[in-house]
Amino acid sequence: MAFTDDLKSEVGGILAAAWSTREGRQVPDTTSIRLGNDAVTLNGTVLYADLAESTNLVTRFKPEFVAKVYKCYLNVACRIIRQKNGEITAFDGDRVMAVFLGDMRSTNAARAALAIAHAVRHVVNPALRDNFKDLPADFAIKQAVGLDESALFIARTGIRNANDLVWVGRAANYAAKLCSLRDGDYGTWITKAVYDRMDATVKTSADGRPMWEARTWTAYSESVFRSNWSWQL
Amino acid sequence: MNQEVSDIFVRKWETRDGVVVPEPEDLGLANDGVYLDATVLYADMSASTDLVDAYPAQFAAEVYKAFLHCAAKVIRAQDGEITAYDGDRIMAVFLGKVKNTAAIHAALSINDCVRNIVNPSMESVYHKGYTLSHKVGIDTSKLLVARTGVRGANDLVWVGRAANYAAKLTGLDSKASTRITKTVYDRCLDEARYAKGENMWYTITNSGPGGLTVYGSNYFWSV
Numbered sequence: 001m002a003f004t005d006d007l008k009s010e011v012g013g014i015l016a017a018a019w020s021t022r023e024g025r026q027v028p029d030t031t032s033i034r035l036g037n038d039a040v041t042l043n044g045t046v047l048y049a050d051l052a053e054s055t056n057l058v059t060r061f062k063p064e065f066v067a068k069v070y071k072c073y074l075n076v077a078c079r080i081i082r083q084k085n086g087e088i089t090a091f092d093g094d095r096v097m098a099v100f101l102g103d104m105r106s107t108n109a110a111r112a113a114l115a116i117a118h119a120v121r122h123v124v125n126p127a128l129r130d131n132f133k134d135l136p137a138d139f140a141i142k143q144a145v146g147l148d149e150s151a152l153f154i155a156r157t158g159i160r161n162a163n164d165l166v167w168v169g170r171a172a173n174y175a176a177k178l179c180s181l182r183d184g185d186y187g188t189w190i191t192k193a194v195y196d197r198m199d200a201t202v203k204t205s206a207d208g209r210p211m212w213e214a215r216t217w218t219a220y221s222e223s224v225f226r227s228n229w230s231w232q233l
Numbered sequence: 234m235n236q237e238v239s240d241i242f243v244r245k246w247e248t249r250d251g252v253v254v255p256e257p258e259d260l261g262l263a264n265d266g267v268y269l270d271a272t273v274l275y276a277d278m279s280a281s282t283d284l285v286d287a288y289p290a291q292f293a294a295e296v297y298k299a300f301l302h303c304a305a306k307v308i309r310a311q312d313g314e315i316t317a318y319d320g321d322r323i324m325a326v327f328l329g330k331v332k333n334t335a336a337i338h339a340a341l342s343i344n345d346c347v348r349n350i351v352n353p354s355m356e357s358v359y360h361k362g363y364t365l366s367h368k369v370g371i372d373t374s375k376l377l378v379a380r381t382g383v384r385g386a387n388d389l390v391w392v393g394r395a396a397n398y399a400a401k402l403t404g405l406d407s408k409a410s411t412r413i414t415k416t417v418y419d420r421c422l423d424e425a426r427y428a429k430g431e432n433m434w435y436t437i438t439n440s441g442p443g444g445l446t447v448y449g450s451n452y453f454w455s456v
Binding site for chain 2: 055
């Protein structure tokens with residue numbers, strides 16, 4: 001029963017303890033937040049970049065090939081996120097989560113999203129076809145990026161030696177879920193909150209055409225925007 | 234970027250068969266890989282978007298922490314390795330001869346924790362009438378483990394059916410808190426199939442991921 005009692009006392013402690021929270025200006029390191037009820041609050045834009053149809057890849061192709069696809073996609077996404085001042089906060093399977101902070105957070109995140117779309121179209125897919133000549137002629141990986149912004153409440157979770165940060169707030173949930181709205185070439189999906197904050201440079205193209213289309217996300221009755229544009233690296 | 238991508242595609246893999254979950258540092262960022270026969274478990278909170286929308290962040294964070302804490306402890310107690318946290322879900326890998334039985338034991342124990350520890354404790358502290366529910370998915374296959382990302386932010390990618398299917402099982406529309414593929418069921422010990430002579434499992438669907446039969450259970454295993 002010792003194990004049960006341990007769990008009961010841990011859970012009781014988590015639920016009963018008061019939070020010690022502070023407002024943050026940067027993405028905290030796991031070790032800068034204590035395992036007790038310590039937390040940081042931030043206003044941030046969350047980005048999820050998700051490789052689509054990976055189950056299909058895994059079942060149709062050899063693991064060595066699929067692992068190369070995963071590595072290329074995640075490598076490209078990570079480099080672009082970093083270059084646009086985003087912080088990578090989690091990897092899970094074939095997706096990556098990042099957070100953008102500061103006044104330019106939604107503009108930077110939108111540039112990153114459109115640049116990832118560009119890199120997949122113009123770098124990863126051509127390289128795949130060049131290196132694997134026996135792929136079907138129409139073979140191309142597909143991906144989606146979701147963005148939302150909100151207040152975020154960041155705490156540490158897990159147990160000693162296997163712990164990480166939990167990001168609690170609308171943006172962390174919505175950004176991940178928006179990826180599943182991907183429709184054909186429309187791979188970038190953002191909430192109205194992101195659209196309203198981002199600046200004109202990512203709203204319209206150099207020749208004045210709108211890069212985003214308004215849609216309604218019926219599952220959550222939210223106004224969202226989608227784009228099939230890409231942003232030069 | 235062109236260079237990186239083309240290097241990844243061109244480079245040959247150096248693979249080896251493994252018996253332990255590698256640390257990211259054990260694998261080179263180049264195309265180094267380890268093959269494992271593994272059972273993957275994903276545990277996922279249900280309706281966390283509703284929780285975040287309807288309750289203060291502090292309360293939601295406590296529920297996340299309580300759930301993830303119990304899941305992590307139970308997984309470790311069954312010799313599973315925690316391989317990723319992402320939001321409200323946790324991924325773990327089980328290896329060795331009794332990997333399927335151990336993963337099922339962990340899943341049914343997580344169910345016990347949610348029903349008999351987290352929910353009663355939450356109700357006694359808050360009286361909010363909120364009930365946490367969760368889903369666990371388990372599949373088993375050969376996996377190729379490689380390192381990914383960029384310097385300073387990198388992790389392992391797990392490539393193989395079990396990593397995808399286990400995550401997909403948590404999303405199946407079913408009341409069962411634990412979902413396993415037929416492959417897992419066929420390869421576990423009887424103690425993970427029967428409780429007091431009763432089969433703990435029922436068929437959720439005969440056309441789950443990859444056309445596999447998926448079994449579900451609401452049994453719990455006391456921690």
